[in-house]
Amino acid sequence: MSIQLSDQEMSILGAMPGPAPCGFDVSTMMFDPDLMGRLERFAELMATGKSTIPAHLRGSPGDCLAITIQSMQWRMNPHAVAQKTHVVNGTLGYEAQLVNAVVTAMAPTKDRINYEWFGDWHKVIGKFATRQNGSGKSYQAPNWKPEDEQGLGVRAWATLKGEDEPRVLELLLTQAQVRNSTLWASDPKQQLAYLAVKRWARLHTPDVIMGVYTPDELEPVEEKSINPTPAKNSSRTERLRSKLTADAPMVSDEEETVTLDGILLKIEHAQSERELNEVVADAKHLKNTEQTKARKAYKEQLIKLRALESSEQDLN
Known part of the structure; x- marks a missing residue:
């Protein structure tokens, strides 16, 4: 993430008062008209970029401003952060690679997050096929059986500052239900490690990535009526059907979205x-x-x- 800022952008950010990003505080920034004005001008300039920002941010200074503020909190280059964003169902999402970089840099831990994979990964590593979708575009798809994933997983751990014992999280490959990236076929170990870090942070350091979501978390989930209310003048058959529906087991709201x-x-x-x-x-x-x-x-x-x-x- 080493995208260079232009001289004009550097002059805008460099002129900001205070101890710069390390002491950046959103609540203070909101009541500092000079700082807000400089950030808005930077966002407007950033929105004019062509190759330095993705298409969904071009001509959108409001989104660029949000990314700039978030980047300052993370002490990162706004352009580098912008390149790792996507729009999913109208909401801005961040790539798993960026989320992992943020957790590594910002989490209050004594060391980096450690990984240990377990299970026979030879069953799935390198077992992918290159295929074409309906529009003729090539992509990589898994070429293994679902039962080959049984017992495969990763163990992620890190020790928080002030503690002696590490916080450990284990995640199985079968628990990764939403797999939007083709990297799940070509490099499942890396993708599962990314997911494990994100879940570790959600559990042990939620403040680090609060409000930050990856595309798989932004997939829509269809709401289901668990206990529908029958009509007042419904027939005996309809009332019986309603009671049977109410007594039925609850349906999980985590069904995989059909794409x-x-x-x-x-x-x-x-x-x-x-x-x-x-x-x-x-x-x-x-x-x-x-x-x-x-x-x-x-x-x-x-x-x-x-x-x-x-x-x-x-x-x-």
Whole structure:
């Protein structure tokens, strides 16, 4: 994260009063009109960038101001932080790599966070395939079976200042339910370590990354009515159905969001027609344009499976 600031930006930030970022306090800044004015001018200049900031920040000084303030709290370069942001469902999210850098730099620990992986990772390391989605774009997908993930995990720990015993957190690969990055296929150990650090910080030093979320945490979750209220004039059958619904087990609100990429992964990972047909129900939740792409991938995979089955029968 070594993106250079321009001379004009350096002059704006360098002219700020006080002990600069190390003593930066948001509450003090809000009541300092001179400091706020300088930050706003810096954000306006930053928003004019083309190659130094991502597309979702260009022409948006308000978002650039928020990132600048956050960067000063973290003692980091605003441009470097900006490059590690994404917009997910209208909310600004930060990449896992940045969150890990923040925790390492800002957490009140005696040492850096340590890692220890356990389990037979040879079952999944290097076991990925390069495929194409409906639009022809190449991506890497897991080429292992779900049972291969059993017992694989990482142990993360660090010792807080003033304590003698380290705070330890263990995380299994099977617990990583939302996997939006293709790095989960090509480098699952790194991705799980990133996730472990984030969860360690959420548990032991929540103030360090309060209000900071990675894209996987910003995925929408559909609300479900656990105990619907029946209509006053409902029939006996409707009242019975309502009671049965109320007595049913609670449904977890952490269902994986159905996305086109996720459906395409399942289709191309299917090993039989039965597995392929199981994806159809989920694909119905996609948009019409996405369903068209999923349908095309379904037909292609079905042809491959039937051709493979036919060749195996010929050999027998």
